[in-house]
Amino acid sequence: MTLSLGLVGFGKIARDQHLPAIVATDGMTLSAVASRNASAPGIAHYQDLDAMLAAEPTLDAIILCQPPQVRFDAARTAILAGKHVFLEKPPGATLSEVEALVALAADKRVTLYASWHSRHASCVAQAKAWVAERSVRRVEIVWKEDVRHWHPGQAWIWEPGGFGVFDPGINALSILTEILPDPVRLIDAMLETPVNRQAPIAARLAMATSGGAPISAEFDWRQTGPQSWDISVETDDGTLCLGHGGNSLSIDGKALPPSPEGEYRSLYAHFGALVTAGQSDVDMAPLRLVADAFLRGRNCPTDTFED
Incomplete structure (x- = not known):
């Protein structure tokens, strides 16, 4: 069909x-x-x-x-x-x-x-399998990019419901909630919002697994030069680093061979399988963490931002 x-x-x-x-x-x-x-x-x-x-x-x-x-x-x-x-x-x-x-x-x-396209990045499944066999001690996320490059002139992202820096940041949260075996809860958040905008340009989140392992996340849309899409997971048996938005992987500093990239092809293959099986797939864990950040976060006004 x-x-x-x-x-x-x-x-x-x-x-x-x-x-x-x-x-x-x-x-x-x-x-x-x-x-x-x-x-x-x-x-x-x-x-x-x-x-x-x-x-x-x-x-x-x-x-x-x-x-x-x-x-x-x-x-x-x-x-x-x-x-x-x-x-x-x-x-x-x-x-x-x-x-x-x-x-x-x-x-x-x-x-x-x-769909959560970053969950289909080439190294995410491998990272998930590795983490599943270990005890997580700490997770650090650094997700910084240049909004002027990726979203030039897109006013909707700065309006209520447009997510601001969480538009890319939710990609990191989608990977986080995919590779960790335990649920993640938000503890605290700080949101930097330009005085002329309605959505944050930067955010810092404090989270934890249900087992108590601390998770920190730093999102920023003011990055120039090289972009940062990195997640580090410290365990009882080494440290895993996912880079390039989930498309590179190293363990204790040793890089593993990359797999071919094909996030959106994987999304469509999965969608086709869902339709054939008569099933749906709607995981709201990443969106829930963003909602919690807005509920729990402290808003800190920052400088005017213009495209």
Whole structure:
């Protein structure tokens, strides 16, 4: 069976990651794109999801790549139309709206997939297997990048529900909650928010495993030069370091051979398997930690930020 896909929101991530992954995945074809500002050559184009659903009734699934603030309404519309739904990360602007989508998808018997692409980075599964056989003593996350490079002129990320620095930071939290065998809880947070913005540009989190191992995370969107996407896990039997967003791995300073990168191809393969099995996959652990950071965090105003 070939799944006919409609993609909503055709920005940089959709063009650079989703489109080539769909093309490379057996059993899937991109039949339509809905976007106010962009189109894909040779693919049917519509201004919005409603128009796409009306004109393309045979679509099997909808891929949602718009900002999180508007994703709930689109997902609900697609589910009510009987379509399977693939959510780009984060799956929504709030926990409650994602929970509502889970219930609706179950009621309509369609697949709902909350994708976490960083969990599919080339070294994450290997790291998870290594950590599972050891006792974790401490975890340190340093996740710093240049917002002007990755999100130039994207005003939505600075608005409520846009996540600010947690837009990339949640990638680190998705890896963290994947590789650790124990649940993670947030203890404290400090959020630096520019005085002219509504979402943080930097954050420091203090967390712990259920067994009490401390976890620190430092997120910053003001990094220039080399970018930092690193997670270090100290155990009773050595220290593991995941670098390059989960695409490099070393243990006690010894680098392990890298595996081929293919995050989004892996996401689509998993989505196809879920649809075939009639299942959903919606893990909210990374989003819950972000929500806890906003609930528990101390807001510290910082300098004005302009793109």
